[in-house]
Amino acid sequence: MLAGPQELAQVRLDNALALFEEFVRATARHADAATLRGLERRFAERIQIQPSYWSQIKGRSRQIGERLARQFEHLCHKPPGWMDQPHGPADTAAREATPADESAPRDDDERFIVGLVLTYYRRHPQRARTRLLDLLGEVLVAPGAAPSPGSAAARPPTAPPHTPLYTPAPPGDDPQDLWRRTRAGVAPLKRKR
Numbered sequence: 001m002l003a004g005p006q007e008l009a010q011v012r013l014d015n016a017l018a019l020f021e022e023f024v025r026a027t028a029r030h031a032d033a034a035t036l037r038g039l040e041r042r043f044a045e046r047i048q049i050q051p052s053y054w055s056q057i058k059g060r061s062r063q064i065g066e067r068l069a070r071q072f073e074h075l076c077h078k079p080p081g082w083m084d085q086p087h088g089p090a091d092t093a094a095r096e097a098t099p100a101d102e103s104a105p106r107d108d109d110e111r112f113i114v115g116l117v118l119t120y121y122r123r124h125p126q127r128a129r130t131r132l133l134d135l136l137g138e139v140l141v142a143p144g145a146a147p148s149p150g151s152a153a154a155r156p157p158t159a160p161p162h163t164p165l166y167t168p169a170p171p172g173d174d175p176q177d178l179w180r181r182t183r184a185g186v187a188p189l190k191r192k193r
Helices: 005-027 033-047 051-058 066-075 089-097 108-123 125-140 175-184
Strands: none
Touching: 005 033, 005 051, 005 066, 033 051, 033 066, 108 125, 125 175
């Protein structure tokens, strides 16, 4: 562990700033000053603190305590104790070169969609499973391809609505290409007024 509370406070501040830089890189490629202010507010929301509190932390008028350090780790998907360890530029480059989990959400929009799907699934597991597999089956079937035996197009009209419709992708199908085709068929969400 570190020698004293001042060193620990500095390490936590450095790590918090590194997490903010990571957030900015993941959210906006070329951020101007106005965009950066908006990103600071969104980062504070992600950490579940007030934007003014985040500003005070950055300005060194407040320190990151034990509870807030754990909150940073949890909400930024870092292992426990991460905020208390120094992470130099070499560590950052290694982390960026090898992403922890390719299937993890990368930005706020992806986290929002994953959260919606999880909420729906937790409230109505059977209905969610059926509807999501139906939707994915419709999107993932290649245009002009014959419907698979379990798909909605091949199912007789008397089949019960809870029949699973998922057909796995054929082996050898490129997952990245499959993901691109899936995303192309999904309309963006409309913003609230």
